[in-house]
Amino acid sequence: MASYSTNEFRRGLKVMLDSDPAVIIENEFVKPGKGQAFNRVKLRNLKSGRVIERTFKSGESIEAADVVETEMQYLYSDGAAWHFMDPESYEQIAADEAAVADAKQWLKEQDLCTVTLWNGAPLSVTPPNHVVLEVTSTEPGIRGDTATGGNKPATLETGAVVQVPLFVNEGDLIKVDTRSGEYLARARE
């Protein structure tokens, strides 16, 4: 298995930490003038999302994690698994609930998502930053009210609930930012 020395540490590097894949988010070189050098590293555990601080003696090596990010098309969910396809090879994979996690409320069939694979198995799914989804239920809209403030909850076709302006109606298509879960605009398909 490949390994990385502390001199190769940089943001974004995927390594194995305590048997879990992790990504380096910060790497600081510290060294007393007349003493041992260390790398003070912040990593995110890619399974749990937890941020961990760890110090390594400079010159040490740690195992690389076989983690790759691929663009895949979301196909469908059978309730237990979420199925994705590589649009070039047509190869399909199934991600479990832990991997799709919060992303599942934004997954719309045929959308391209970023699937992070660890040793070939899905570790996490990142939906597109912006998705267009249909409003399936919300309080009736107030005609003409496009200016005054005020929001109401709307349930979307994927089950996600977002705050929308009062003029949005059932059946409307809206654009949502999946990173913040915020309504952006009404959309035409």
Added chain:
Amino acid sequence: MLAEIRAFFAARRVLEVETPLLSAAAASDPAVESFVTCYTGPGAACGRAMYLNGSPEFAMKRLLAAGSGPIYQICKAFRQGEAGRHHNPEFTLLEWYRPGFDHRLLMDEVEELLRALLPDLGGGERLSYREAFRRHAGIDPLTVEEQELAKCAASHGLGGVVGPDGGGVDGWLDLLMSHLVQPRLGWQGPCFLFDYPASQAALARIRPGTPPVAERFELFLRGVELANGFHELLDRDEQRRRFDADLQLRARTGQPSPPPDQRLLAALAHGLPQCSGVALGLDRLLMLICGVEEIEEVLAFPIDRA
């Protein structure tokens, strides 16, 4: 900044000197790795290994032994493997020597220079290395054993960092120093740590006692290590023993072993006046003057763009 430094030393009649950036010998300190290059030409037909200056200390001591009197130098220094928020492999040092001063008198002068450059500094603090560790890590660094250090490190989320081959007690002390103690030093004003463990004497003289301590000091400001000084070791035989110990440690850890500086040993044999000397990192000082966090911000072309 450079003009003010030169004016400070001119007023005190300290002579500015220059010593080679390229020399036949290098620091033996296992914590300092030198760049090595090769001179080929007249007098060296087959090529001769030359080292880029890691610190001008040895050459300046040769001047002192030759009777230079008080001297200072502003020069580039080069250290292999050091790049980060406070490190660049090529950096600028201010180093000066004061015959007749002990390390306490020199600390006073370092503080005076610092206040000339940073007039709004708060009150200074002098802490022994021992007191600093007691205060910030809850241990006595001069008597503590490896096991207790490992426990202390683990209780601060630093367990297992220094392995069994990690340099023992000093490896753990370096870890606790850089992670726990140093970040807390120098927030009110300049903080001097002095009287280091004898095992970390480097080129300082050791004052006998129970336990003995090295007459070495370091200056910290806002958590940044700025300067390192010694009440200088004068004894040639002791210096030779330290070179040998350094080289043995280097051999054990697989580090390159540069030749010990015979010319320094000869100068010590001739006689170095009782003196203290200090090296101060000017890039870091400029960072503090400018209020920036990264050494890159005060370098025109840091290593990745050099």
